[in-house]
Amino acid sequence: MPMSTVENALKKYEKQAQNAKPGSLSIMSPSKLTISVELFTDNLNRTRNEVRSIIKKANFKEHKLNLEDFFEEKGIVIAKSKDKDINKAVDDAIEAGAEDVTGRGGDVNDLLIRFVCEPNDFYKVRNEIEKMNYEIDYADVEKIPHVLMPVNEDESERVKLMLSKLDEHEEVVKVYCNFEL
Numbered sequence: 001m002p003m004s005t006v007e008n009a010l011k012k013y014e015k016q017a018q019n020a021k022p023g024s025l026s027i028m029s030p031s032k033l034t035i036s037v038e039l040f041t042d043n044l045n046r047t048r049n050e051v052r053s054i055i056k057k058a059n060f061k062e063h064k065l066n067l068e069d070f071f072e073e074k075g076i077v078i079a080k081s082k083d084k085d086i087n088k089a090v091d092d093a094i095e096a097g098a099e100d101v102t103g104r105g106g107d108v109n110d111l112l113i114r115f116v117c118e119p120n121d122f123y124k125v126r127n128e129i130e131k132m133n134y135e136i137d138y139a140d141v142e143k144i145p146h147v148l149m150p151v152n153e154d155e156s157e158r159v160k161l162m163l164s165k166l167d168e169h170e171e172v173v174k175v176y177c178n179f180e181l
Contacts, residue, residue, distance in 0.1 A: 023047070026065040027055050031119075033149055033159065034070045034178045035060065041171040050169065058162035059155070069144035070178050075122030077115040079134035089113045096128035097121050112137070116144075147179035156181060 011065045023039040025048060035055075052062060075168040077098075084092070086103035090107050093101035100116040113134070117125040119141045151159060160181055166172050 010103075020164045025051055025069055026063050027060045028063045028065065029058070029060045029155065029159075031149070031152065031155065033060070033151065033155070034065065034067075034145075036067050036071060036143055036176040037166060037172055038065075038174040038176075039171050042175045047135065047169075048172045051172070054162055054165045054169070058158040060162065067143070069146075070177060071079075071145055073119045073141055074144045075117040075119055075125060075141050076139065077116065077122075077126050077129050077136060078138040079113050079129055079136045080111065081113065084113075084134075086111065087114070089115075090135075092129065092132050096125045096132070098125050098129075142174075145176075145178040147178065149179045151179050151181055 019042040020040050021042070021044065023041060023044045025037040025039065027035045027037065036052060039047050041049070047055050048062075055061070081089070085103075088152060089111075091104060096115065096117075098115040098117045098121075102114045103111050104114070105111040115129055122139075122141050126136065130136055159179075163175065163177070163181075164174050
């Protein structure tokens with residue numbers, strides 16, 4: 001392949017990246033399963049049409065929803081500690097400014113601790129947790145559903161396929177759901 005072809009392709013990609021903007025879609029199924037899709041694209045109309053094509057096959061439709069009715073933004077920090085139990089994690093959460101903490105796992109050696117905080121406190125809480133010698137596995141601001149909806153068996157496979165296709169789409173950044181599969 002000639003070097004000029006490679007250079008032109010790189011220039012085109014850089015130009016697209018410079019023109020990219022965030023966007024979002026709110027989608028819902030007839031049974032009130034709700035999904036918030038965050039996008040980052042240089043052509044919002046094209047990307048929305050591509051996403052609409054994916055969701056239509058699963059019987060979802062785009063809606064003008066107030067997502068605050070379905071989701072709440074929260075800072076999430078998931079961490080491990082080799083020497084702390086859940087009781088110590090609760091004390092550390094209070095000190096760091098987190099509003100909730102839960103643990104999952106057995107003994108101290110494999111305990112995963114989930115700290116939850118307000119989005120505005122996220123960086124402060126994350127840094128404080130790190131200073132307390134926790135090993136952070138994951139940290140981000142997410143949309144947490146107010147209520148988890150059940151997925152009936154008829155919808156389950158279609159929804160799994162749709163989520164897989166959304167996940168594969170290169171301009172879909174994040175997908176938040178008010179249900180678990």
